[in-house]
């Protein structure tokens with residue numbers, strides 16, 4: 001979604017959310033203007049509100065980056081969480097072991113950070129059930145890689161990447177924004 005499409009979308013949701021209240025109180029036009037003013041004010045105060053607040057699923061990149069999408073969808077990065085070997089090691093072996101050795105939580109947190117990074121960024125701890133993971137964004141997605149801006153600490157290591165959802169997709173070497181993306 002582009003910057004302006006995002007604003008349009010947000011305006012639409014504000015419009016929808018005030019609709020039940022406007023029966024007698026507001027004229028439709030007044031309510032719409034009010035909604036627009038609220039959105040403009042929000043965006044003015046904090047420009048980052050105009051950006052996507054959520055990561056995009058890789059399928060959103062499919063229409064334009066067809067070949068990359070195809071390669072990615074067949075890759076282990078896409079399946080890093082869903083593949084049965086990982087699921088069995090993590091859910092059947094590691095999680096039950098944590099009951100006996102709580103320190104293993106740190107290990108599990110590292111598995112989560114690498115194998116399901118978007119869930120990790122949301123939870124900031126290890127996954128304890130499959131329901132915590134959005135199935136559309138369970139693995140190492142396009143968006144997680146292309147929104148990483150750096151890492152915390154002195155060296156890059158397990159899960160110390162810095163990434164937040166943005167409609168700016170970082171590419172090779174330079175950080176040109178992709179104005180057409182997610």
Ligand code: HEC
Nearest residue numbers: 056060061064142143146169170171176178179180181182
């Ligand atoms: C509507 C079409 C469209 C969609 C959808 C789209 N892109 Fe792009 N993307 C482009 C075009 C066109 C370019 C090349 C022009 C540019 O750099 O802005 C590009 C460039 C890029 C680049 C290179 C930027 C650079 O600095 O060279 C990356 C990375 C990228 N896209 C990632 C993504 C990701 C990740 C998604 C899905 C979340 C996505 N794109 C969705 C059209 C799209």
Ligand code: HEC
Nearest residue numbers: 058061065068069070072077140141142145146171172173
């Ligand atoms: C594991 C991390 C990772 C994932 C997953 C990933 N990328 Fe990339 N992508 C990179 C890196 C690193 C580069 C820069 C490669 C280089 O410098 O040669 C890149 C380059 C690109 C480029 C610009 C160069 C080109 O070949 O056109 C685009 C566009 C792009 N990726 C889109 C995507 C899309 C779309 C997806 C998902 C379908 C995706 N990437 C998944 C890490 C990733």
Ligand code: HEC
Nearest residue numbers: 076079080083085086089090094107108110111114115158
């Ligand atoms: C630093 C990132 C990182 C961490 C931490 C990590 N993995 Fe992985 N894991 C990978 C990568 C990359 C691969 C694919 C390359 C390979 O097979 O060596 C992989 C491969 C695997 C595989 C083989 C099947 C697959 O999913 O590709 C399993 C199973 C697995 N990891 C389980 C785990 C478990 C369980 C933990 C936590 C105890 C863990 N990993 C921690 C990055 C990581």
